[in-house]
Amino acid sequence: MDIRNLKLFRHLADTLHFARTSQACYITPSALTRVIQRIEAEVGETLFIRSNRSVELTSAGMVFKKYADDVLRRWNRLHDELxxxxxxxxxxxxxxxxxxxxxxxxxxxxxxxxxxxxxxxxxxxxxxxxxxxxxxxxxxxxxxxxxxxxxxxxxxxxxxxxxPLVFIAPLQYPDIVIRTVDGIDWEQTPLIIPDHGLSRDRIDQWFAKENFIPNIYSQVAGNEAIIVMISLGCGIGLVPRMVLEKSPFLNQVKILSGAPVLPPxxxxxxxxxxxxxxxxxxxxxxxxxxx
The missing domain is CATH 3.40.190.10 (Periplasmic binding protein-like II)
Structure with a gap:
C-alpha cells in the first residue's frame, strides 16, 4: 500500500465525493474507484458505503482513516528529518x-x-x-x-x-428594510444569516440581548453567498467588511445606517x-x- 494511495483515500474520506477527489488529485473517477477497491481488498473490509447519491465511511473506514493519518504523519516526519x-x-x-x-x-x-x-x-x-x-x-x-x-x-x-462586522442591504430594493419611527424594525425586516460559525454566534448573541424574534428569510453557508442573496433583494445581513470590500457585488449593496455595532x-x-x-x-x- 503506497503513500499516494493512502493520500487518495484520505482525501476521499474528507470530501466523501469521488468526483471532487478525482478532480483535486488529478485522477479519473474510475481509477480512483480501482484504488479504493485495492485498498479494501488489502484491508479485507469495506471502507466506504456507496450509493447513487452519497458516500459514507464505514466503521472500518473510520479506523483505517486513523491509520492513514498516522502513516502520513510519519511520512512527513521522515521528509523533515531528511x-x-x-x-x-x-x-x-x-x-x-x-x-x-x-x-x-x-x-x-x-x-x-x-x-x-x-x-x-x-x-x-x-x-x-x-x-x-x-x-x-x-x-x-x-x-x-x-x-x-x-x-x-x-x-x-x-x-x-x-x-468590523457590518449590516448590509440591497441598493435596488430599498423597501426590503422595514422602518418605524424608532428605526429598523428587526422583527419584520427579512434577514439572511449564516447557518453556523462565528458570525452566527455574534448575531445570535445580539438576538438574545435584544429579546426579539427575527424574521429569518434564509440560512446560508459562506459570507460570499450572503452578499449574493442580499444583492438579489432577499433581505439584509451581517458580513465582515473585509469580505464585502473584495466582493464583485460591492456596488449592488450598501452598509446599513442605524444598525447595531457588533464585536469585530x-x-x-x-x-x-x-x-x-x-x-x-x-x-x-x-x-x-x-x-
Whole structure:
C-alpha cells in the first residue's frame, strides 16, 4: 500500500465525493474507484458505503482513516528529518476562505515561497466557518480564520488583521428594510444569516440581548453567498467588511445606517499546537510573526 494511495483515500474520506477527489488529485473517477477497491481488498473490509447519491465511511473506514493519518504523519516526519534546516521540502496544507486567499494569503506566503521553494503548497478554499474544524480534523496544517470567543486548547492563533462586522442591504430594493419611527424594525425586516460559525454566534448573541424574534428569510453557508442573496433583494445581513470590500457585488449593496455595532473579527493564522514542531509550519509561523 503506497503513500499516494493512502493520500487518495484520505482525501476521499474528507470530501466523501469521488468526483471532487478525482478532480483535486488529478485522477479519473474510475481509477480512483480501482484504488479504493485495492485498498479494501488489502484491508479485507469495506471502507466506504456507496450509493447513487452519497458516500459514507464505514466503521472500518473510520479506523483505517486513523491509520492513514498516522502513516502520513510519519511520512512527513521522515521528509523533515531528511531535509536540512534551510532546504525544507514536503507539503504544507492551508485552508482559508476565497476572500482570505486573495486578500491575506499572498502577503503571508510571498516570503515563504521564496525561502522554501521546494515545499509544495496545498491550498483549499471554502467556508471560513469550517477553518477550525479543518484543523481539528487534521485536514489542514494551517488555516486563516477568525478568532472565536473561546479558542480550543489544542490550537494556537496569531493575529494578522481585524475587520468590523457590518449590516448590509440591497441598493435596488430599498423597501426590503422595514422602518418605524424608532428605526429598523428587526422583527419584520427579512434577514439572511449564516447557518453556523462565528458570525452566527455574534448575531445570535445580539438576538438574545435584544429579546426579539427575527424574521429569518434564509440560512446560508459562506459570507460570499450572503452578499449574493442580499444583492438579489432577499433581505439584509451581517458580513465582515473585509469580505464585502473584495466582493464583485460591492456596488449592488450598501452598509446599513442605524444598525447595531457588533464585536469585530480578529483574523489570523491558526494551527494545532502539535503542528509547531513541523518545520514547514514552524517557519511559516515565525515569518508571519516577524511580519
Amino acid at each position: 531535509s536540512s534546516d534551510d532546504i525544507l521540502q514536503g507539503e504544507l496544507s492551508l485552508y482559508c476562505s476565497v476572500t482570505a486567499a486573495y486578500g491575506i494569503l499572498p502577503s503571508v506566503m510571498a516570503r515563504y515561497r521564496k525561502t522554501h521553494p521546494r515545499v509544495r503548497i496545498h491550498l483549499e478554499t471554502g467556508d471560513a466557518a469550517k477553518a477550525l474544524q479543518k484543523l481539528s480534523n487534521q485536514d489542514a496544517d494551517v488555516a486563516i480564520a477568525a478568532l472565536p470567543d473561546t479558542l480550543p486548547k489544542d490550537l494556537v492563533f496569531q493575529t494578522l488583521s481585524r475587520t 473579527f480578529v483574523i489570523g493564522l491558526c494551527t494545532r499546537k502539535k503542528n509547531l514542531v513541523n518545520p514547514r509550519v514552524k517557519s511559516l509561523w515565525s515569518m508571519a510573526s516577524e511580519k
